[in-house]
Amino acid sequence: MALGQRPRRRAREEPERDAPPDPPADPESVARTICLNLLTVRARTRSELAGELARRDVTDDVAATVLDRxxxxxxxxxTAFAEQWVDSRHRHRGLGRRALSQELRRKGVETEVANAALDELDPESERAKAVELVRRRLPSLDRAEPQAAARRLVGMLARKGYGAGLAYEVVRTEMANRGAELDGEIPDDDEV
Structure with missing residues (x-):
């Protein structure tokens, strides 16, 4: 090609005008593809998949057929989803029973299934995770007044779904181990 010449463009292929349109897709095939694509990313609950199918205008009977299959x-x-979710979220995010229960409820897991998965979480491992979270956070609160530090630690555990009794006990013990004396009760946010 000589300098200053434009490159030749290829002729665009024109679609055949006489070709028949694609037949409508089988609704079950479409629903199955949607579900399999979602399950490829991560495990899902029946409720999550049903919600996505409804959002994409898949009829209830087709959705039920595909989900049953x-x-x-x-x-x-x-059941397997709930067990995996509880184990993973507790181990990696440090979530307690209450937070895990709420997450499973939002995911559409039935109460009995969620309770069975939560029963696998033994109280000793929940306490150990609370201790780990407090120990990890304590160094950043060295300059804070002990009562304020305790309030922050209890608040952190509460947001992660730990019960008040466990949170108070763990915070009090860990702060005592570091030589911090707490005067009486740990105040709530409203009292400070």
Whole structure:
């Protein structure tokens, strides 16, 4: 090609005008594809998949058929999902029973299934995780007044779903181990 010449453009291929339009997709196939694509990213609950299918205008009977089949071939299992969710979120995010229960409820896991998964979380591992969280946070509160530091630590544990009794006990013990004396009760945010 000589200098200053434009490169030749390829002729665009024109679609055949006589070609028949694609037949409408089978609704079950579409629903199955949607579900499998979602399950490829991460495990989901039946409720999550049903919600997504409804959002994409898949009829209830087609959704039920596809979801039943996914359960039948064990690609969809709310019990296994709940157990995995509780283990992972407790171990990696440090969430307590209450927070885990709320998350499972938002995901559409039935109460009995959620309770069974939460029962696998033994109180000693929950206490150990609370201690770990407090120990990790304590150094950043060295300059704070002991009562204020304790209030912040209890608040952190409460936001992560730990009960008040466990939170107070762990904070009091860990602060005492570091030589901090707490005068009486740990005040609530309203009292400070």
């Amino acid at each position: 996914l359960e039948e071939v064990r690609l969809l299992d709310d």
